[in-house]
Amino acid sequence: MENNERTKASQKITLIGALIDFLLAVFKVIAGVLGNSGALIADGIHSFSDLLSDAVVLYAAKHANEEADEDHPYGHKRFETVATLGLAIILTIVGIGIIYDAIGRLGNPNVLSHSTLILSVAALSIFSKEVLFWATIKVAKTYKSDMLKANAWHHRSDALSSIVVLIGIFGSLNGYLYLDGIAAIIVGFMIIMIAWELGSNATKELVDTSIDIEQVAELRKVIGMLSGVSNVHSLRTRKIGHAITADVHVQVDPFLSVSEGHIISVSVERAAKEYLEDLYDVTVHIDPEDDEIAAPCEHLPERAVALGILNKALFNNKCDGEVQRIQLHYLNGRIHVDFFLSLSCLSSDKSYDEILKKLTEVVAALPDFGNIKVYFG
Template identity: 60%
Template sequence: MQSNNRTKASQKVTIVGALIDFLLSIIKIILGFIGQSGALIADGVHSFSDLLTDWVTWYAAKLSGDAPDADHPYGHERFETVATLGLSIFLAIVGTIIIFEGFGRFSNPNELRHENWLIAAAALSVLSKEALYWYTVKVARDINSDLLKANAWHHRTDAFSSIVVVIGIIGAANGYFFLDSVAAIIVGILIIYIGWQLGFEATKELVDTSIDQEDIKALRVALSEIKGVNSVHTLRTRKVGHKKSADVHVQVNPFLSVSEGHIISVSVERVAKKCIEELDDVTVHIDPENDEEKEEAPYKDLPERAQALKIISQSLKLENVNYNIEKTQLHYLEGEILVDFFLSADYLKNQELNNIKSELSAALEKLPDFGEVKVYFS
C-alpha cells in the first residue's frame, strides 16, 4: 500500500476510535456519579485517557507517512515503532492501576443505585470497544501497522475493564463484592502482559533485530541463483517500522566491468524485494572476493589508484621502460595489485609480445605490493 493511502487509513480508524472514546467517557462518568459507582467513574476516566493514546497514534501515523528528508534520510517509519513502545508502557501502567484498584475494592465496597443503568453503560462500553478492536485490527493487518495493532489491543483491554465493571456491579448488587476485585486483578495482569508483548517487539526493532530466519534462508537461496553471483557472504536484515531493509554483499567475477557489476546489483535488489514482502530498502555491495574469510583486511596497506599509478610510473622510468601506455587497469586481489597494461598494436610490428611483457613485468616485480602483469594491444 502506498505511504499516502496507508497514512489516511491509519488516521481514519484512529479518529473513529477517538470519537467513540469521548462519548463513552462522558456517558460512564455521568452515570457513575448518578449510580455512585466508583468502578464506572474510573472506567470513564480510563476512556478519557484513551484519547491521549488515540492522539499519539494519529500523530505517529502522520509522521511515519512523511517522505524522507535531510534530518531523516531513511524515512520516518520508526516514529511508529517509538509510539508502539510508548503505548506498551501506557498499557503496563493502566494494568498496574487496575490491579491496585482491585485490591482497594476488597475493603471499600459501595452500595450502588440504578444498577440496570450502570450495567447498560458498561455493556455498551464492552460492545463498542470490542467492535473498535476488530475494526482497528483489520486496518492494522491491511496496512501492516504494529502501532495500530497496539491501539487495537488497547481497545480490547478497555472492553475487558468494562467487563470487570459489569461483574463488579452485578456482584455488588448481590452482595459478592470480592468478584469485582478478583476480576479486576486478573484483567490488570492480562493488560500488563499485552503491554509487555508489544513493548518487547518494538524494542527488538529499535535494536535492529533481524527478520525471521526462514525468510533470510529463502533470500540467500534466491540471491545465490542469480546469474553472475558467485556467492552471498554477508546478509544483514532489520525492520524499520512496517518496512524491512537488507544489506547484502555478493561475490562476482573480479574481472567484470563496473557497469556489469552494477547490473548484477540491480538484479540482486529486484530479486530480494520479490522474495520478501515489505522489503523496501536493499543495499548491495559487489565484492571481487570473499574478504571476510581473511583475518585482516587484505587491502589495508595497499596504495590507492593515484598513488599506485605514480609508483608504477616511477618504476618504469627507473628501469628505462619507455612504452606509450594508453591505459592501465588495476585489480586488487589476494592482497596485491594485478596490473593490466594496454598498448597500441603498432608495438607488435617491431617487437615480440613476450619481450614487451618481460620488460614491463621486470620493472614491477621488485615492488612489494604488485603481482602479475598482463599486456593487451589495441
C-alpha cells in the same frame, strides 16, 4: 498517493475510535460513580487513557508517511515505532494505577446499586470496543501498520477488560462484593501485559532487530541463485516502521567490469524486493572476494599511490612509453596489473613474449604487486 491514502485511512479510523472512547469513558465513569462500582470506574479511566493514545496515533499517522527530508534522510517511518512505545508506556501507567486503587477498595468493598445501568454500560463497552477492534485491525492489515495494530489491540483490551468488569459486577450484585475489586485488579494486569508485548516489539525495532531468521535465510537463497552471484554474505535486515531495509555483500567474478557489477547489484535489489513485499530499500555492496572472512588488501597502497610506484618503475626501465592504460585488481593481498598497449608496440624486433617478460620483471621487483596480464588493441 499510497502514503496519502494510508494517512487518511489511519486518521479516519483513529478519529472514530477517539469519539467512541470519549463517549464510553463518560458513560462508564458516571455509571460507576452512581452504582459504586470501582471496576467500572477503572474501566472508564482506561477508556480516558485511550483518548491520549488516540492523540499519539493521530500525530504519528500524520508524520510517519512524510517524505524524507534533510533532518530525516531515511524518512519518518519510525514515528510509528515511537508512538507504539509511547502507547505501551501509557498503558503500563494506567494498569498500575488501576491495580493500586483496586487493592485499596478490596479492604472496604462497596455495595453496588443501579444494577441495570452498570450492567448495560459494561455490555455496551464490550460490543462497541470489539467492533472497533475489527475495524482498526482491518485498516492495520491493509496498510501494514504496527501502530494501528497496537491501537486495535488496545481496543480489544478494553473489550476484554469490560468482560471482566461485567463478571465482577454480576458477582458483586449477587453478594460477592470483593469480586468487583478483583475484576479491577485483573483488568489492570491485562493492560500491563498488553503494554509489555507492544513495548517489547517497538523496542526491538528501535534497536534494529532483524526480521524473522527464516525470511533472512530464504532471502539469502534468492539472491544466491542470481546469475553472476558467486557468494552472498553480511546480509543484514531491520524494520523501520512498517517497512524493511536491508544491506548485503555480494561476491562476483573479480575481473568483471564496473558496469557489469552494477547491473548485478540492480538484479539483486529487484529480486530482494520481489521476495520481501515490505522491503523498500536495499544497499548492495559488490565484492571481488569474501571480505567477511578477512580483508587481506587493507594494507595495500590505493590506486593513486600504486600507479605512482608503477609509473616510476616503468620509466626507470625505459618502458613507460609503451603503456596506454593500466588496470589494477586488488585480490588475495596483492595488486595484480593489466597493461593495455597499442598494437604498434609489436614489431619484428619486439615480440609479445619479450614485452610480457620485460613488464613481468619490472612488476616482480615491486613489493605488494602480483601477476600481470598484457593486452594489445
